[in-house]
Amino acid sequence: MECHDYKLTRTMERENLNLNPLQRAGLLTPEAREALFEFGDGYSVCDYCAGRLDEVNKPGIEMFLEDLAKFIDADYVxxxxxxxxGKYTVINKICEPGDTIVVDGNxxxxxxxxxxxxxxxxxxxPNSGDSRAEITMDAYRETLENAIDEVGEIKLALLTxxxxxxxNLTDAKGFGKLCKKLGVISLLNSAYGxxxxxxxxxxxxxxxxxxxxxxxxxxxxxxxVLGIKEEFAEDMLARSKTHTNKEVELLGCTSRGAPIVTLMASFPAVVERVNRWDEELALTRKFVDNLTEIEGITQIGVTPTEHDLVRFDTPILNEIAKKHPRKGFYLYEELKNKHIVGIKRGQTEWFKCSTYGMTESQRDYIANAFKEIVEKYKD
Ligand SMILES: Cc1ncc(COP(=O)(O)O)c(C=O)c1O
Known part of the structure; x- marks a missing residue:
């Protein structure tokens, strides 16, 4: 059989300034790139299998999970x-089919x-319903209390x-305390945190x-990553009756090979960068200030932003698209010419982006690029 060309290159996305918020904080560190090469083979972390992934000591997965638990202040990881x-595993274990859970509107x-x-x-x-789209703990409390009144037992509440x-960054501490007070198990989805x-x-x-x-x-x-409080560990990490060393909810072993070793290899740098979150936020806010100096670009969501993922309404870019011979594609193409990628092709009414991890001058360069594009085409 002849195979297709699967187009396994992404030089443009890899080498240019990529604004896609999904991807910015997943960029590998140099240490992770080395580990990827070393452990790229399928079951590479199983050379010295100790019976279960989290017990492997060469490479030091067991020690890593201890460090990770400390890092997020959880009892088990x-x-x-x-x-x-992770969310499915928790919901499936804690709830029975037909139960009701409470989830934030974002x-x-x-x-x-x-x-x-x-x-x-x-x-x-519900979120605030305005351009801030905020999830407040007052709204969470009201919905959760009403849900308990209406449904009876609410076993689980989830907050993004x-x-x-x-x-938008929500009040995780307020959420934890609220759930504890109301006797509801709390699940925090911190994929972006x-x-x-x-x-x-x-x-x-x-x-x-x-x-x-x-x-x-x-x-x-x-x-x-799944962090678990002590009181749920026995249930969540219960062993199989037939394969007594294996944890049932995790089907024995989860992500192996490249994913776990790159996570481990990047971990020291991740610990360090989390300590510098305030600097990161200050740089993001400056970028937002620069971009919103352009008439016709405003930030949507809570302002000033509390995260590097930022959403903008961009009527000026949309006005330009209406008259531009390339229609909505002009923006993507102009940005690409300036070595900036990550905004969807054809999208001009609004966009979300992140400059996470970029230098200040890279962020200034991007804001200026938008200014130049608007100057070039606006009436
Ligand atoms: C808030 C949020 N939660 C969860 C996910 C999914 O994360 P994962 O791919 O690790 O399942 C995403 C992905 O975009 C997300 O934005």
Whole structure:
């Protein structure tokens, strides 16, 4: 049989300034690139299998998980195949089909799919309904209390720590305390938080927290992190009756090979960069200020932004598209000529982007590039 050409290159996306918020904090560190080469083979981490992935000592997965638990202030940590698998594992274990859970209105689609797959109903906490699209703890409390009154028992509540539409940072500590007070188990989806900003699961009274290695921890995908509070560990990490060393909910072993070793190799750099989150945020805010100096570009979501993922309304770029011979494609093409990628082709009404990890001068260069494009084409 003759195989197709699978086009396995992405030089443009890799070598240019990439604004795609999904990808910025998943860029590999140099250490991870080396580890990828060393451990790229399928079951490479199983040379010295100790019976289960989290017990492997060469490479030092067991020690790494101890460090990771400390890093996010959780009692136990396991890796999963992604944040979504972590959410599903928790919902599926804690709830019975037909149960109802409460989820914030800015939740990622994978939170809904995880709930659907586990057979549970979802009650949504509305966001503020204005351009801030904010999830407040007052709104969460009201919805959760009403849900308890209406449904009876609510076993689980999920909060998106940072949502993928607006980059709004929610009050994880307030959420943990609220759930504890109301006797509801809490699940924090920190796919866009863990690896960028500090996580204090126990301090915040969070029962379960999930993270995403390929999104926010400079790891090759797919890999996620699941932090577990002590009181749930026995249940969550229960062993198989037939294969007594294997944990049932994790199907024995989760993400192996390149995903876990790149996560491990990047970890020291990730620990270090989380300490510098305030600097990162200051640089993002400066970038937002520069971009919104352009008339016809405004930031949507909570302002000033509390995260590097930022959403903009861009009517000026859309006005230009209406008259430009290349229509909506002009923006992508102009940016590409300036070595900037990551904004969807044809999209001009709004966009979201991230400059996470870029130098100040790279961020200034990008803001200026937008200014030049608008100057070139506006009436
Ligand atoms: C808020 C949020 N949660 C979860 C996910 C999914 O993460 P993963 O790919 O690790 O399952 C995403 C991905 O975009 C996201 O934005």
């Amino acid at each position: 396991r890796t999963t195949h992604g944040a979504r698998e 939740a990622h689609y994978t939170s809904y799919l995880a709930a659907e797959r586990a057979g549970v109903n979802v009650i949504k906490v 720590h940072v949502d993928g539409d607006y980059g 863990m690896g960028r900003l500090p996580i204090k699961a126990n301090e915040w009274d969070i029962d379960f927290v999930v993270g995403s290695g390929h999104k926010s921890m400079s790891a090759s995908g797919p890999i996620g």
